[in-house]
Amino acid sequence: MTAEDRIAELEHRLGMVEDVLAIRNLQHAYGYYLDKCLYNEVVDLFADEGQVMFIGGVYKGKPGIARLYTGRFRGRFTDGSNGPAPGRLLEHLQLQDIVHVSADRRSAYARFRTLMQAGTHHTVGEPRQWWEGGLYENVYVAEDGIWKIKVLFYRPFWHATFDQGWAYTAPDYVPNMSEVFPDDPNGPDELLADPPRLWPDTTVFPFHYRHPVTGREVREAR
Amino acid sequence: MTAEDRIAELEHRLGMVEDVLAIRNLQHAYGYYLDKCLYNEVVDLFADEGQVMFIGGVYKGKPGIARLYTGRFRGRFTDGSNGPAPGRLLEHLQLQDIVHVSADRRSAYARFRTLMQAGTHHTVGEPRQWWEGGLYENVYVAEDGIWKIKVLFYRPFWHATFDQGWAYTAPDYVPNMSEVFPDDPNGPDELLADPPRLWPDTTVFPFHYRHPVTGREVREAR
Amino acid sequence: MTAEDRIAELEHRLGMVEDVLAIRNLQHAYGYYLDKCLYNEVVDLFADEGQVMFIGGVYKGKPGIARLYTGRFRGRFTDGSNGPAPGRLLEHLQLQDIVHVSADRRSAYARFRTLMQAGTHHTVGEPRQWWEGGLYENVYVAEDGIWKIKVLFYRPFWHATFDQGWAYTAPDYVPNMSEVFPDDPNGPDELLADPPRLWPDTTVFPFHYRHPVTGREVREAR
Numbered sequence: 317m318t319a320e321d322r323i324a325e326l327e328h329r330l331g332m333v334e335d336v337l338a339i340r341n342l343q344h345a346y347g348y349y350l351d352k353c354l355y356n357e358v359v360d361l362f363a364d365e366g367q368v369m370f371i372g373g374v375y376k377g378k379p380g381i382a383r384l385y386t387g388r389f390r391g392r393f394t395d396g397s398n399g400p401a402p403g404r405l406l407e408h409l410q411l412q413d414i415v416h417v418s419a420d421r422r423s424a425y426a427r428f429r430t431l432m433q434a435g436t437h438h439t440v441g442e443p444r445q446w447w448e449g450g451l452y453e454n455v456y457v458a459e460d461g462i463w464k465i466k467v468l469f470y471r472p473f474w475h476a477t478f479d480q481g482w483a484y485t486a487p488d489y490v491p492n493m494s495e496v497f498p499d500d501p502n503g504p505d506e507l508l509a510d511p512p513r514l515w516p517d518t519t520v521f522p523f524h525y526r527h528p529v530t531g532r533e534v535r536e537a538r
Numbered sequence: 539m540t541a542e543d544r545i546a547e548l549e550h551r552l553g554m555v556e557d558v559l560a561i562r563n564l565q566h567a568y569g570y571y572l573d574k575c576l577y578n579e580v581v582d583l584f585a586d587e588g589q590v591m592f593i594g595g596v597y598k599g600k601p602g603i604a605r606l607y608t609g610r611f612r613g614r615f616t617d618g619s620n621g622p623a624p625g626r627l628l629e630h631l632q633l634q635d636i637v638h639v640s641a642d643r644r645s646a647y648a649r650f651r652t653l654m655q656a657g658t659h660h661t662v663g664e665p666r667q668w669w670e671g672g673l674y675e676n677v678y679v680a681e682d683g684i685w686k687i688k689v690l691f692y693r694p695f696w697h698a699t700f701d702q703g704w705a706y707t708a709p710d711y712v713p714n715m716s717e718v719f720p721d722d723p724n725g726p727d728e729l730l731a732d733p734p735r736l737w738p739d740t741t742v743f744p745f746h747y748r749h750p751v752t753g754r755e756v757r758e759a760r
Numbered sequence: 761m762t763a764e765d766r767i768a769e770l771e772h773r774l775g776m777v778e779d780v781l782a783i784r785n786l787q788h789a790y791g792y793y794l795d796k797c798l799y800n801e802v803v804d805l806f807a808d809e810g811q812v813m814f815i816g817g818v819y820k821g822k823p824g825i826a827r828l829y830t831g832r833f834r835g836r837f838t839d840g841s842n843g844p845a846p847g848r849l850l851e852h853l854q855l856q857d858i859v860h861v862s863a864d865r866r867s868a869y870a871r872f873r874t875l876m877q878a879g880t881h882h883t884v885g886e887p888r889q890w891w892e893g894g895l896y897e898n899v900y901v902a903e904d905g906i907w908k909i910k911v912l913f914y915r916p917f918w919h920a921t922f923d924q925g926w927a928y929t930a931p932d933y934v935p936n937m938s939e940v941f942p943d944d945p946n947g948p949d950e951l952l953a954d955p956p957r958l959w960p961d962t963t964v965f966p967f968h969y970r971h972p973v974t975g976r977e978v979r980e981a982r
Contacts, residue, residue, distance in 0.1 A: 322545050323766050326552060330770060333555055333777055342972050344856045348871065349978070352964050360974050399980045400962035405918060405926055407893055409875060411633045411855045412566045427570065431631060431653070431875070433893060433918070435927050437960035443927035445920075449629055449655060464973055474627060474655070476667075478925035481700035482627055483657050483665035516659035518622035520574050528564050529686055530582050534571070536621045544767050548774060555777055633855045634788045649792065653853060653875070671851055671877060696849060696877070698889075703922035704849055705879050705887035738881035740844035742796045750786050751908055752804050756793070758843045 328421075335417045338463045339424050339456050346465070347410035347430065353394045353401065355385040363457050363464040370470050372492030372511035373504025380497070380505050388502035403440030407433040416525055423466070424456040425524040430470075435478070445478035451521045474515035482515065489514055550643075557639045560685045561646050561678050568687070569632035569652065575616045575623065577607040585679050585686040592692050594714030594733035595726025602719070602727050610724035625662030629655040638747055645688070646678040647746040652692075657700070667700035673743045696737035704737065711736055772865075779861045782907045783868050783900050790909070791854035791874065797838045797845065799829040807901050807908040814914050816936030816955035817948025824941070824949050832946035847884030851877040860969055867910070868900040869968040874914075879922070889922035895965045918959035926959065933958055 317325075342361060349357040359382050362368075368375040368384055375384045386398075394401045408430050415426040429452065435445030455467035475489040476482035492511045497503040512519060520536045527534050539547075564583060571579040581604050584590075590597045590606055597606045608620075616623045630652050637648040651674065657667030677689035697711040698704035714733045719725040734741060742758045749756050761769075786805060793801045803826050806812075812819045812828055819828045830842075838845045852874050859870040873896065879889030899911035919933040920926035936955045941947040956963060964980045971978050 319541060319545060319763060322549070323763060323770070326545070326548050326770050327766070329552055329556070330773055330777070333552070333559065334773070336559060337777065337780060338972075341858050341969075344858050344871075345969075345972050347856060348858070348967070352962070352980075354964070354978060354980075357971055357978050360971060399964065402962050403960040404962060405959065407918070409856060409873065412569060412631060414563050414566050414570070427566075429631065433891075433920075433926060435925075437929070438927050439931075439960055445925045445927040447655075462973055474629070476655075476700075478920075478927070481657075481667045482655060483660050483667040483700070485659070487661075515627065516625040516661055518574070518624050518626060520576070520621065523570070525563075525567075527579055527582060528560075528567050529684055530579075534576065534579055536574075536576075541763060541767060544771070548767070548770050551774055551778070555774070555781065558781060634791060634853060636785050636788050636792070649788075651853065669877075696851070698877075698922075703879075703889045704877060705882050705889040705922070707881070709883075737849065738847040738883055740796070740846050740848060742798070742843065745792070747785075747789075749801055749804060750782075750789050751906055756798065756801050758796075 331421055332417050335421055335424060335458070335463065336415045339415050339417075339426055340413050342456065342463050342465065343413065343426065343428055343452070343454065344410050346468075347408040350408045351400075351406060353390065353399055353404070353406065355390050355394075356398050358385050361465050362468075363459060363466050366464070366466055366468070368468045368470070369508060370493075370504075371472065371490055372494070372508050373496075374506040374508060376505040383497060383502050384504070391502065401440075403437035405433055405435050405437070405445075414525060422458050424458075424463070426452070426454050426456065427524060428452040428454070447474075447476045447478065447482075448472055449474045453521060453524055471512050471521045472514060473521070485515055487514070487516065553643055554639050557643055557646060557680070557685065558637045561637050561639075561648055562635050564678065564685050564687065565635065565648065565650055565674070565676065566632050568690075569630040572630045573622075573628060575612065575621055575626070575628065577612050577616075578620050580607050583687050584690075585681060585688050588686070588688055588690070590690045590692070591730060592715075592726075593694065593712055594716070594730050595718075596728040596730060598727040605719060605724050606726075613724065623662075625659035627655055627657050627659070627667075636747060644680050646680075646685070648674070648676050648678065649746060650674040650676070669696075669698045669700065669704075670694055671696045675743060675746055693734050693743045694736060695743070707737055709736070709738065775865055776861050779865055779868060779902070779907065780859045783859050783861075783870055784857050786900065786907050786909065787857065787870065787872055787896070787898065788854050790912075791852040794852045795844075795850060797834065797843055797848070797850065799834050799838075800842050802829050805909050806912075807903060807910050810908070810910050810912070812912045812914070813952060814937075814948075815916065815934055816938070816952050817940075818950040818952060820949040827941060827946050828948075835946065845884075847881035849877055849879050849881070849889075858969060866902050868902075868907070870896070870898050870900065871968060872896040872898070891918075891920045891922065891926075892916055893918045897965060897968055915956050915965045916958060917965070929959055931958070931960065 417424040432448035450472040453469045457466040639646040654670035672694040675691045679688040861868040876892035894916040897913045901910040
């Protein structure tokens, strides 16, 4: 290989590594904004053609994504303002990234997980408090050198009230969405045909990556 | 330094960075498979000469590692099938990596930690629920360019039932192993001479790395 | 661009990536040492001109930082010895890094968060147990090629007793510092003019970074 070729290959490989770090930063920023109900900033993390899958609903494009974050969530958690409400806890820890960038460096896939602490302090309303564990399988896209979220598929997996714990979570603790926009003004554009169930269901959320040693696809049964 | 030398050094250093990312992915994949009782896939992450240290036992080679995951754990948690059982929670969050790759890029050392949520939903059996915090000090090996786990030393540190918490954990909450294979058909090949105790013992799990600023070895007393 | 220029650029960019990994290792090491009350080792992670902001106090330079860790914390948690005390849990999980290195590679900024499990086992004293979630916005400095902590600003955000949870946390669960050194022999050098309040206050802890897609500064209101 010529020196020129080796330099070109280094530039490509280093670019892939920088992409991985950029995507981690992007997803970690998502978590920090969501903690603080900075919903405008969350929506800005998405590509125009982005979409979000959440408890059985598919929100499409910037208008759909805005309905979810600046419509549904803002309405529930901050009474309409951008930023946190006193006494509302919505911690979205982001961790355990597995990021893969495509060879053309235009798209990427990542699995992350969250461990949430959420609820309402007794001084500001009906006290509530719950833990939530969930998984992301996301797609990212690079536009003009800037990584954006293309598809965010968040699968909440388990919930537990602080008082009772996960051994006693009521089935369908958060019901899947059943009504689309505009019948539900904050509803999704579509419903998922076969949405995952919540805990105590334990099905596998499909992996975007092959087994790192065997190279085989990993599915639930083998 | 000639341009050729600088290119060679870049190739080496970039390879080291790629190795760090590959090892993070490998360990993170371990956690995601373990969450879902995909024990065949867990065993496939190990080198043939791999081993696992766990609560006082040493499991050696693929046959030993299989006894632990597809024998002991599968027997306890999924009644023999590969994949999750409904109503069994076994979340193995993986975080806080410190990875060091050897200069020849054939082996690597890493510290990780886990925060587990585990238990049984009341609809499928006797309700149980506990938190667990633990540390890993692992060794990895690159074989034909593929990173595998060579030594997984998992030290569970503290347990807490969801109801009582860590202030009230019974000593020796998970007893150290005392019987080897084949007397115990899912037992280890050897017992550790001086296994770590569980919380409320708080001894330091030795660090594979020197202090990042002083360069000194860090031990418990100084 | 000449081959020489491309090589120089690669060297710079790869150095930036290596810096990011070194800073993650540094902060993760901080967490592991703090878990184990290895306070001498914690102090050694700081630059001579370092400082720490913590619940309203500013500790300056190595003498100030030592007062916090080897004075205040050691006095409270280990009765004066370096290393963990039996029955004292002080887990400082470190996660969700967003690291930015300056173009001259001499300084860096990072946001991290922690999820703590802390308390005292009933066999060694008055049983206590609490969860704590907090944020770091830190500055790092490279001296002779070694990254050190320049400013550690830890903002504990929420506390929850294990028994009651975050819905019932008493306001000012950990009071802000009000007395400086030497009036308080383990006190800070200065008090912050306007220290953040604890949960159920939910104000935004300022981000060192701009929005990754829009490039705008993010503040609480918009």
